[in-house]
Amino acid sequence: MFTQCEAVLEEKRILSEKDAFLVLKVKEKKEVKPCQFCMLTATFKKSFDPFLKRPFGILFQKDDKIGLFIRNFGRGSSIIVKDIKESFKFDITYPLGNPFYPKKDKILLVAGGIGIAGIFWAGVVYKNLGKKVKLLFGGRTEKDLEIRYFLEKYNLDTTYYTEDGSFGKKGLVSQDLENYLDYTWLVCGPKAMMKAIFELGKKLNKKDIFFSLDTYMACGIGVCLGCTIETKNGYKRCCKEGPVFSIEELMESSF
Amino acid sequence: MELKVSLKNITLKTPFLLASGTCGFGLIFEKFFDVKETATVITKGLSLNPNPGNPPPRLYETYAGLLNSIGLENPGADTFLKDIAPKLEKKKIPYIINIYGKDIDEFIKLVEKLNKTQALAYEVNVSCPNVKKGGLAFGQDLDTLKTLLKEIKKVSKKELIVKLSPNVSDIKPFVKVCLDENIFNITVANTYLGMAVDLKNFKPHFKRIYAGYSGPAIKPLTLRFVYEASKVSEKANIIASGGITTFKDVLEYFLVGAKAVQLGSILFRDSKAPAKFKESLKAYIKSLNLNTFEELLEFFKEKRKAWEV
Incomplete structure (x- = not known):
């Protein structure tokens, strides 16, 4: 089950002008299961702009550390990739989303x-x-x-x-x-x-x-209903029923 | 420390409520804090029948805020009664049901169904379009609002809270309509109508064109409405709902006359905010050498008197 806690930026590597690799030390350790993600604040201290947390896939987990791979894509990710320095304290909610375990070997x-x-x-x-x-x-x-x-x-x-x-x-x-x-x-x-x-x-x-799938999200915990995608079985929340969906339930308009 | 607050015929354990549409049915917040000790849940807006909501995209982040076009998606009254209300009641989480309908008849049928729950009250969403009046919101027309409230009162076995729309030029007459109908608990306000465009494709961002604006950006706008609404009558119990982001915002709303506050979009960013604000409120009351939350409201009321000379 997920938690909301502090996450300290321990290591940041700029990989290209648009990509960064981050290692965060999380205050509360939770097991990250396949295809789960986190919601991370993307603002400096005392600022509420951009207001929402951002969803990011979790690249790996080791002890109380998690790795993120972030592309400078918009206002929030730009602050994380370009401006925020090591030792910065983020607020994180993780691990989120429905873990995905395939049947085949x-x-x-x-x-x-x-x-x-x-x-x-x-x-x-x-x-x-x-x-x-x-x-x-x-x-x-x-x-x-x-x-x-x-x-x-x-x-x-x-x-x-x-x-x-x-x-x-x-x-x-x-x-x-x-x-x-x-x-x-x-x-x-x-x-x-x-x-x-x-x-x-x-x-x-x-x-x-x-x-x-990756969509814009406001909460990441299934309450705002903002990240819904269209599927053959109606609207589904990308953060809760997803982020993994089968080809059988998706349609071209789902992407 | 005693944080309870009495509205008309409803007593809340703390002055914090989780705003409708931003907390689901409140249950997930048990992961973040002790809900029943911290806040009163206002459910996602419920309608008589399930509503799939609007097509995506449903979100658009702005500077210090967001626009949403969720379209009142909800599972409908029957699912709520069967699957959700029992869970809330088993956990003893205090809750208020936010209700809406496309016409008065639907509101009535919905209320009749929900009367058997243990909800503290109904919060009537009057920002939804009234289909029989060409889609104008109930809360944007005084006569329509009056008729709606009269009819709901006839069937409701619970206290009513009216959640007024901010999309009006003057909110005071709408407050008066509620008071005339002997409804003294009033939520001020809701999201503001806004719009975003997709410049790349030369079209509106949302399929429904307009969307509801919330978040830190709207706080000064709602602060004004709360002040105006609370001045209409001593009898009005105003529940403020608009852009609360920090504890300072909470205090500002109490200072201008709110008796309770709803936390909305902030829950997306900081799901623990209600618990943090509760602790801050205790410390603040103590710092003024006061003993209870109701004493703080009295203290602010005295301060407010000096504004009107």
Whole structure:
């Protein structure tokens, strides 16, 4: 179950002009399960602007520390990536969201750029549970994959992709998916990538594809009803019923 | 320290309420603090039948605030009675049911259904559109409001609180309508109508175009309405609801005449805020050498007298 507590920024690495890797020391330790996320304040002390906390995938957990991978995307993430310095005290609510455990023993993680933050830890947990885990991690250029230095110690079997061929295989992370039809796919990345994989899955009639979605959220705990997405079974809260949804319940308008 | 406050026929254990629409049905806040000792829950607005709410996107963050277009999504009265009210009652969490309908008939049927609960009161949401009056909100037309309140009073077995809309040019006549109907508990106010546009795609951000504005940005606006409403009559018990973010905001509302306060959007940012404010309130009362919350209200009332010379 989740908690709200203080989280001290212990380490911050700027990975590119838009990405940062953060290690936070949390005052109250809670087990982070696959695909869970946190809500983090994105303001300086005594400021209430931006007002809302931001949802971020939890990249890993070790003792009382959690790792985050954040892209400067808007007003809140910009403050975190660019302005906030080490030893800063955030207010965090975590771990949130419905944990996702696939039934099959072979899991393919498909991560596009910052999407790695949403599913990487799931891969580590599945591997520890004895499942066969394969990670496909793609970005536009090598810079987008800098985070790999912090992830390689978890020894997930990984294939990298870059669109410009500057690192790993040249091309899109989605290009080789048909080689993994006997795996359950867990996907997180930019909308265009997720939509493309959604369409491919529909074409292949593959039913065990799951998407970890990201929407604007106000509370993260299921009370504001602001993060709903459209599904075949009506509106669902991304923070509570999600963030992971199956291809069978999603529609094109869900993304 | 005694923090109880008496409104008309309702006594609250503390002057803090969790605002409708920002706390679900309050149960999840048990993870953050002892709800029954800290605050009174005002449920998500309930309608007779389930309402799926508005299509996404439903949120838009502004500078120091947010716009929402949730569309009063709720599970409906039957689910509330079956699954939610028993849980609140088992945990002895004091709660008020926020109610709304698309016409007066629906309000009446809803109240009749909910009368059997142990709710402390109904908070009547009059900011919802009255379908029979072309969508104008009940709370934006004096005659409509009067008729609605008269009809609800006939069937209600509970005390009423009217949650007034701030989207009016003068709130005082609306307060008077409530008092004329012998309703003395009044929530001031609700979200402000606002709008956001998606400049990239040259269209409104929300599918319903308009949305409700809340958060720190609206506090000075509601502070004024609370002051004006509380001056209408000594008999009016004003419950302030608008942009409370810090404990200082809480005190400001009490100073201008509120007897209780609702915490809304702040719950999204700091879910422990009610418990923190409760502790701060105790310390503040003590710092003035007072003993109870009601003494603090008296103290502020004396201070207010000097404003009107």
